[in-house]
Amino acid sequence: MSRERPLWRPTTGPNVDDELAEHIELLTRRYIEEGLDPDTARQRARARFGELEPIRRECQDIASQMEIDVKKTERLHELRQDIAYALRTLRRSPVFAAIAVLTLAIGIGANTAIFSVVRSVLLRPLPYPHPEQLLQLWTDHRQLGRAEPEWFSPPGLEDWKSMNSTLAGVAAYQGGSAVITDDGEPETLSGFLVSGDFFDVIGVRPERGRTFTMADDDPGAEPVAIISDALWKRRFGSDSSILGRRILLNGTPWTVVGVLPSTFRAPLPAQGELYRPLRRSEASRACRGCITVRAIGRMKPGVTLAQAQADLASVAARLAQQYPESNAKVGAWIIPLHDQISGTTRAPLYAMAGAVALVLLIACVNIANLLLARGASRARELAVRAALGAGDARILRQLITENAVLAALGGMVGLGLSVYGSRLLGLLVPENIRQVQPVRVDAVVLGFSIVITAVCACVFGLLPALKSVRGASSTWLRIGTHAISSLRGRLRGGLVVAQVSLAVVLLVGAGLFLRSFLAMQSLDFGYRTDGVLYGNVVFPPARYQGPELAMDAVNRTLAQLRANPAISAAEVTDIPPLLNAGDQDVTAIPVGEAMTGGEPPSIWFRSVSPGYLSLMRMHLVKGREFTAADRKGSHLVGIVNAEAAAAFWHGGDPVGREMALGRTPDAPRVTIVGVVASARHAGPKQPYRAEVFLPIEQIPARAVTFIVEPRGEERDAASALRAAIQATDPLIPSPAATSIESLVGDAVALPRLYATLVGIFAVAALLLAVLGVYGVIAFSVMQRQREIGVRLALGATPSSIVAMVLREGGRMALIGLVAGFAISLAASRTISALLFGIKPFDVPAFVSAAVVLGLMSLLASLVPALRAMRVDPIGVIRAD
Amino acid sequence: MPTPTSAFLQGTLDLIVLKTLQWGPRHGYAIARWIENTTDDALQVEEGSLYPALYRMQQRGWISAEWGTSDEGRRIKVYALTTRGRAQLRAQTAQWGTCVAAMTKVLHGTP
Numbered sequence: 001m002s003r004e005r006p007l008w009r010p011t012t013g014p015n016v017d018d019e020l021a022e023h024i025e026l027l028t029r030r031y032i033e034e035g036l037d038p039d040t041a042r043q044r045a046r047a048r049f050g051e052l053e054p055i056r057r058e059c060q061d062i063a064s065q066m067e068i069d070v071k072k073t074e075r076l077h078e079l080r081q082d083i084a085y086a087l088r089t090l091r092r093s094p095v096f097a098a099i100a101v102l103t104l105a106i107g108i109g110a111n112t113a114i115f116s117v118v119r120s121v122l123l124r125p126l127p128y129p130h131p132e133q134l135l136q137l138w139t140d141h142r143q144l145g146r147a148e149p150e151w152f153s154p155p156g157l158e159d160w161k162s163m164n165s166t167l168a169g170v171a172a173y174q175g176g177s178a179v180i181t182d183d184g185e186p187e188t189l190s191g192f193l194v195s196g197d198f199f200d201v202i203g204v205r206p207e208r209g210r211t212f213t214m215a216d217d218d219p220g221a222e223p224v225a226i227i228s229d230a231l232w233k234r235r236f237g238s239d240s241s242i243l244g245r246r247i248l249l250n251g252t253p254w255t256v257v258g259v260l261p262s263t264f265r266a267p268l269p270a271q272g273e274l275y276r277p278l279r280r281s282e283a284s285r286a287c288r289g290c291i292t293v294r295a296i297g298r299m300k301p302g303v304t305l306a307q308a309q310a311d312l313a314s315v316a317a318r319l320a321q322q323y324p325e326s327n328a329k330v331g332a333w334i335i336p337l338h339d340q341i342s343g344t345t346r347a348p349l350y351a352m353a354g355a356v357a358l359v360l361l362i363a364c365v366n367i368a369n370l371l372l373a374r375g376a377s378r379a380r381e382l383a384v385r386a387a388l389g390a391g392d393a394r395i396l397r398q399l400i401t402e403n404a405v406l407a408a409l410g411g412m413v414g415l416g417l418s419v420y421g422s423r424l425l426g427l428l429v430p431e432n433i434r435q436v437q438p439v440r441v442d443a444v445v446l447g448f449s450i451v452i453t454a455v456c457a458c459v460f461g462l463l464p465a466l467k468s469v470r471g472a473s474s475t476w477l478r479i480g481t482h483a484i485s486s487l488r489g490r491l492r493g494g495l496v497v498a499q500v501s502l503a504v505v506l507l508v509g510a511g512l513f514l515r516s517f518l519a520m521q522s523l524d525f526g527y528r529t530d531g532v533l534y535g536n537v538v539f540p541p542a543r544y545q546g547p548e549l550a551m552d553a554v555n556r557t558l559a560q561l562r563a564n565p566a567i568s569a570a571e572v573t574d575i576p577p578l579l580n581a582g583d584q585d586v587t588a589i590p591v592g593e594a595m596t597g598g599e600p601p602s603i604w605f606r607s608v609s610p611g612y613l614s615l616m617r618m619h620l621v622k623g624r625e626f627t628a629a630d631r632k633g634s635h636l637v638g639i640v641n642a643e644a645a646a647a648f649w650h651g652g653d654p655v656g657r658e659m660a661l662g663r664t665p666d667a668p669r670v671t672i673v674g675v676v677a678s679a680r681h682a683g684p685k686q687p688y689r690a691e692v693f694l695p696i697e698q699i700p701a702r703a704v705t706f707i708v709e710p711r712g713e714e715r716d717a718a719s720a721l722r723a724a725i726q727a728t729d730p731l732i733p734s735p736a737a738t739s740i741e742s743l744v745g746d747a748v749a750l751p752r753l754y755a756t757l758v759g760i761f762a763v764a765a766l767l768l769a770v771l772g773v774y775g776v777i778a779f780s781v782m783q784r785q786r787e788i789g790v791r792l793a794l795g796a797t798p799s800s801i802v803a804m805v806l807r808e809g810g811r812m813a814l815i816g817l818v819a820g821f822a823i824s825l826a827a828s829r830t831i832s833a834l835l836f837g838i839k840p841f842d843v844p845a846f847v848s849a850a851v852v853l854g855l856m857s858l859l860a861s862l863v864p865a866l867r868a869m870r871v872d873p874i875g876v877i878r879a880d
Numbered sequence: 881m882p883t884p885t886s887a888f889l890q891g892t893l894d895l896i897v898l899k900t901l902q903w904g905p906r907h908g909y910a911i912a913r914w915i916e917n918t919t920d921d922a923l924q925v926e927e928g929s930l931y932p933a934l935y936r937m938q939q940r941g942w943i944s945a946e947w948g949t950s951d952e953g954r955r956i957k958v959y960a961l962t963t964r965g966r967a968q969l970r971a972q973t974a975q976w977g978t979c980v981a982a983m984t985k986v987l988h989g990t991p
Contacts, residue, residue, distance in 0.1 A: 014947050016931075019908065019957045023927065026909040050928040062935040 016059045020052065078394075082401035089402065096374065097406075100367050104410025104456060105417055106764065107360035112414060112441075112449040113421030114353045119448075120439045121342045121429050122349060127265055127436075129203035130301075134267070135308065136340035137170070137295040139316070140331035145601070149333045151291045154284055156327065159319055160295075166311040168300045171201035173268060174293045176276055178249040179540055179733055184235065186733040188538070189249075191274030192266075198275075199226075201298050202267065206258030209243045216277040223254045224277065229262035231273040249274070251542030265436045267296060267337055288326040296337060309334055342433050348754065349428060351831045355506060355761050360452070362502045364460040365495050366768045371403070371464035372492050373779060382468055396469045403461025411453030418449065427753055467491075492779070496772040497816045500857070503762070503769035504820025504849055505827060510755070510762035511845030512828060512835055517751040519837030526679025527577055528617040529744045532709050534576055535721040535735035539702040543731070547700040548632075553728050554696070554704060558609065560724040561708055566716035569709040571612040574701035577681040578743040588692070590648040591658040591669065600663065603644055604689060607696035613639070613676060615707060623655040623674030630673075631697040638670040643678040644690035659692075670694065683747040685836065706735075714739065751836055766856060769816070774860040777809045781864045788868055789876030798869040805868050809861025817850055824849075893933050894942075895976060896923070898961065898969040901943060905960035907950070908934060934959060942968050 024045045031041035049055065090097040125131045137160070138149030152160070152172075161170045176193035179186055196214035205211055206226055216224050225247070236242050246253045254276065266272060284290065299308050312332035319327045335343075385395060419441055426439040537557075539550040554572055561570035575582065588603035610626040621642060630637050638659065645654050654672045661668050670692070678688040696704075710717030718737035725732055781788070788801055828840035838845075900911050911934075912925040937943045942965035950956045961969070 014955055014957070018955065020931065022907075022954065022956055023909045023912075023931075025954075048927050050926075055928050055931055058932045059935045062932070062939050066939050 016056055016063060020049070020056060020059075024049070078397075079401065082398045083405055085398065086402040086405040090406070093374070096370060100370060100406055101410045101413060103363045103366055103768065104407065105413035107363035108411050108414030108449060108453055108456065109417030109421050110356045110414075110761075111353075111360050111452055112418035112445060113425050114349070114356045115448050116418065116422040116441050116445040117425045117429060117439050118349050118353060119442075119444055121345055121433060121437045124437060126267065126338055126341070127263070128267070130298075131338065132336070133168070133299045133301070133303075134202075134337035135297045135299065135305075136335045136337050137297045137312070138333040138335070140333035141329075143329040143331065149335070150330075152293045152295060153288045153290050153326065154280055154293055155286055155288050156319065157293055157295055158285070160312065160315055160332075163315045163318065164311055166299055166303045166308040167297045169197055169201035169298045171195055171198040171296045171298075172278065172293050173198060173295070174278070176274070177272075177538075178274060178276075179538065179731075180235070180247060180249055181251070181731050182248045186731050187235070188733045189231065189272075189274045190270055191272040191276065192268060193276050193278045195278055201296065203298075204260070204264055207261040209256070209258030211258060212275075212277055217279060219279045219281055221277075221279070223252065223279070224257045225249070225254045226258035226260060226275040227256055228260050228271070228273040229264070232259045249276075250540040265438075267341060267436060270432055271435045288323060297334070305334070305336060341436055342429070345429050345433060347831075347833050348750070351834060352425065352428060352754075352757060354827075355509060355758055358502050358506055359761050359765055360456070362499050362765050362768050364456050365499050365502075366772055367406070368460040368464055369492050369495050369772055369775060371460065372467065372495075373775065375464050375468040378468065392469050396465055399465035399468055400457075400461060403465060404457050407453050407457035407461070410456070411449060414453075415446070415449050418445075425757070428750075428757075463491075492776050493812060496769070496776050497812050497819070499765075499769040499772045500813055500816025500853065501819035501823060503765040504817055504853055505824050506758065506762040506765040507849035507852060508820070508824040508828065508845055509831070510758045511849050512831070512838065512840070512842055513751065513755040513758045515838050515842055515845055516834070516836045517748065517755040520684045520748045520751050523680075523684045523837070525577070525684065525744075526618065526677060527681075528615075528740070530741050532615070532707050532740050533714065533717055533721065533737045534579065534740065534743075535706045535708070535718075535725065535737050536579075537704055537706065537725055537732060537735055539704075539729070539732070541702065543729075544702060547702065550702040551632075551697065551700045554700075557706065557724050557728045560727055561706065561720065564720040564724065566711055566713070566720040567708045568711040569611065569615050571609045571615045571707050572696060572704050573606055573608040573612055573707065574696070574704050575606040575681070576705040576707060577616070577679070578683055578740065578747055579705065579738075580682070583682075586661045587663050588644075588648065588690070589660045589663070589667075590654075591660060593649060593657075601647060601690065603640075603648075603659075603661070604691045605638075605661070605694055605699075606691070607699045607701050608693050609696050612707070613693070615709060618679060619677040621675045621677055622653065623672070625674060626693075626695045630695040632700075634698075636668055636670045636698055637673045637695065639674040639676055639693045640672055641676050641678045641688075641691045643688045644692060645675050647690045708737075754834060766852070769853075770856045770860045773809055773812060773857050774863065776812070777805060777861050778864040778867075780808060781805060781868045784868075785871055785876050788871045789873040792871065793873040801871075802862075802865040802869050805865035806858070806861050809857055809865075813853060813857035817853060820853075821846065821850075892976070893925075893929060894937060895969070895972045896925075897930075897933060897937065898942065898965055898972070901959060901961040901965070902969060905958045907956040907958050911959070937965070941965075 024042070027045035027048060028038070028042045031044055032038060036044065046052070126134065128134060137152070137157075139152060139156070141148075141150045154172075157170065157172055161167075172195040173192045175191075177188055177190045179188050194212070196212045196217035199205065199211045207229065209226070212224070212226065215221055227242075232238060232242055236245075239245070242256055242259060245256050247256060248254075260275075278293075297308075299305075309332065312334060316327070316330055316332040320330060382395060386392075390398075422439055422441055422445075426434060429437075429439070539553050544550040544553065558570055558572060561567050575584070583604060584606070585602040585604045587600050589600050608626070610628060610630070613620060613625050620639075623639070626637065626639070640648070640654055640659075645651070648654065648659070649657065654675060657672050658669050659672060661670060676693070678691075680686045680688065681691070706721060708717055708721055714737075721737050722734045725734060791801065792798070824846070825841065832840045896915060897911060900906065900914050903914075906914065908931060912927065912930060915923055915925050934943070934945075938945050938959070942962060943959045944962050945957055945959050948956060948958050
């Protein structure tokens with residue numbers, strides 16, 4: 001039986017009461033037939049039911065439940081119909097569908113990608129128990145003129161440990177890589193020397209074996225080591241008898257007692273493969289001048305950061321009183337571990353997130369515009385539907401379903417894109433941070449992408465849908481729906497202006513980052529940035545007892561390198577530029593200069609071979625370079641940089657003057673023999689600082705970098721380097737030859753990445769905005785065809801028509817430009833930390849953004865303008 | 881007043897109604913009459929349990945219901961067996977047979 005659909009709905013149909021009443025009536029009749037009188041009959045009939053009310057209620061409940069179920073299936077059926085219809089209509093306009101889905105996919109994908117990075121690096125807690133309790137501990141030397149947080153001395157850290165009241169534990173560590181030389185290639189293993197309670201404080205246990213104890217930290221105890229899972233698999237082939245195995249590190253045997261879990265991520269500057277106890281000697285434990293150790297602390301449960309800071313500050317103050325020479329004016333500087341590890345990425349990531357959100361907004365606006373335009377062309381279809389009985393709500397539901405389908409398709413493609421996108425955007429995060437907090441697309445990210453898809457569907461879908469519905473039921477099959485279109489046109493125009501302004505913001509941003517990158521690229525580092533290779537070598541103390549033996553080996557290697565035909569020049573230094581090999585500095589007191597009050601300043605020093613300065617093309621301003629005469633035993637000499645000359649000798653000539661390196665009376669004195677132009681050894685962002693070069697023969701080092709200039713192929717020079725090291729000492733791991741160009745590339749990698757990413761966003765935004773302008777102008781021209789025809793008939797020149805159309809486009813672009821500039825001016829201050837060498841209100845960036853936008857808008861308006869010009873006046877007037 | 885027979889009847893009401901409807905669609909009163917006639921008044925259906933049972937079976941999809949008119953022009957709600965109902969009838973009939981056979985063995989068996 002077909003379902004009845006009355007035009008009006010009665011409040012109740014035939015129901016339970018009627019049914020029961022009918023039964024009673026029939027029973028009554030039977031009893032009457034059997035001979036009873038009507039009243040008794042009815043009584044008897046009713047009695048047979050017993051209590052009528054509960055029966056009625058039970059049946060009514062079941063009936064209502066069935067009705068609800070029926071409605072539910074009906075709704076589901078309608079939904080399926082709507083979705084099928086939506087997909088059909090999309091298939092009928094494939095271009096629109098493709099553009100809309102792609103636009104959405106890019107917007108949603110980009111946002112999901114950046115969110116996955118933000119979530120992984122900034123929002124997800126560190127992978128340790130109670131990570132909010134972990135802190136990075138530093139000493140504060142800001143009162144002594146040093147802006148960066150500083151390390152500890154071993155006794156200093158011990159004092160902190162014993163004198164504090166808010167920390168449950170302190171885990172100390174320092175760098176401790178070693179060369180492993182048993183079965184296989186000698187290899188340098190990165191690693192750390194850690195305190196006995198290090199892993200306990202972090203809250204990690206080795207997967208196999210045991211963790212360190214305080215007893216292992218004793219220098220007399222058996223040397224034990226814990227290795228990473230990666231090392232165990234790579235070098236020891238997952239050997240199950242690894243525990244108790246002795247390995248040769250730097251020539252001495254160590255016993256492996258533990259293997260860390262494969263999921264372990266060290267909260268340290270690098271992921272080490274080798275962990276050994278500190279095993280400090282007595283002398284080292286007492287040396288307050290040896291600033292060699294770093295530490296992570298864990299707060300007691302319930303302690304706040306402020307409490308810990310105050311507590312440690314008071315500890316530092318007490319130490320300053322007790323040990324004034326080493327600790328005067330030294331405070332406490334603590335940073336929550338999460339901030340320490342990933343704090344530097346906060347600014348760039350949030351800036352990118354902002355840019356990406358803008359792109360999504362523009363994309364949604366674009367789609368809203370597209371839908372509005374489509375709505376105009378579907379007005380008739382919807383009007384017919386309304387006439388055939390579909391209520392407003394039903395049509396609205398259908399339109400919303402269509403938009404939801406569009407959003408869902410865009411969202412799915414976007415999610416797929418975001419998997420690649422998150423890997424790309426992950427490059428914004430430095431490698432070492434990514435190793436502690438790997439970038440992953442997890443359930444939260446998935447949820448986020450669903451949420452923004454839904455929000456998009458609402459943002460771009462609701463308004464056009466509402467407009468269509470209102471149009472449908474009130475316009476009763478109107479041909480040439482002018483009234484609606486003009487309102488629609490104004491709305492579309494407004495949306496396009498919004499798009500243009502957002503695109504301007506992105507263009508300005510891209511311009512700023514591009515100029516930033518170019519500024520960094522063209523920076524004069526102060527030394528040669530191409531054509532040399534680095535080879536790092538460490539001569540281990542086990543086989544090179546004294547520094548002279550190490551220097552012997554260095555000289556033998558240099559001789560070999562210089563004799564090799566593939567190499568035209570070779571020098572050596574202990575701290576080469578751009579390698580992040582560490583820093584060494586010492587207090588410097590120029591002899592005979594009156595020092596202005598306060599602490600004597602530090603000078604950064606490095607040891608170099610005589611030809612180093614000319615190989616690295618560092619500009620000698622005064623005096624001479626080092627020669628072979630400056631060797632061990634002869635008078636100590638040094639070459640300062642211009643910054644040091646200005647700082648220490650206040651512009652006077654330092655050549656011939658002496659400088660003491662150190663505060664003690666027996667500190668070595670160095671005679672300055674030359675001045676070299678200042679350079680940025682640590683990279684473009686490093687400010688100039690006072691530096692001195694010392695001859696490596698006089699101040700030897702065992703960890704050095706050989707710098708070679710290839711005569712021909714780089715490859716040949718690299719193998720020559722390796723061969724020379726092998727010949728000098730086969731037990732030393734072959735160095736990987738790094739070209740200085742790649743190091744320069746790494747140094748400018750971030751600005752390049754910003755410029756690339758924001759550039760991509762800006763181009764996308766520009767295209768969308770320009771498409772928007774084109775769409776609105778073209779539509780407007782179509783709408784005004786009759787008017788144009790009349791004008792032409794009345795004598796207007798075609799060029800005046802073109803001008804009229806261009807003016808319309810120009811007005812939109814201008815308003816958008818002004819709005820965009822206003823937003824950019826406000827927003828550019830927030831990204832000033834990411835810029836280099838330019839101010840946030842950089843005129844060329846703003847001007848070029850305006851020019852680009854102006855040209856593109858002109859182009860976008862020109863096409864419909866030219867078409868307008870060709871309107872046939874007679875044909876148009878006649879056709880109406 | 882529940883007689884022994886009607887208490888016994890409660891558990892098998894569904895089966896009886898399904899069987900009744902196998903002979904054709906009927907309204908509630910007609911179902912009750914048919915049962916009385918067929919069992920020679922041995923089973924008297926409790927109206928109070930008949931209608932809830934009918935509604936429950938309709939919800940379960942064993943029977944369907946339509947409002948129609950009787951021969952005398954009265955509005956009646958007529959129930960009919962659905963395909964699922966037929967399957968239920970077969971299954972429950974088989975069950976009943978197994979039950980009866982077992983009881984027979986117990987009651988007439990020898991130690």
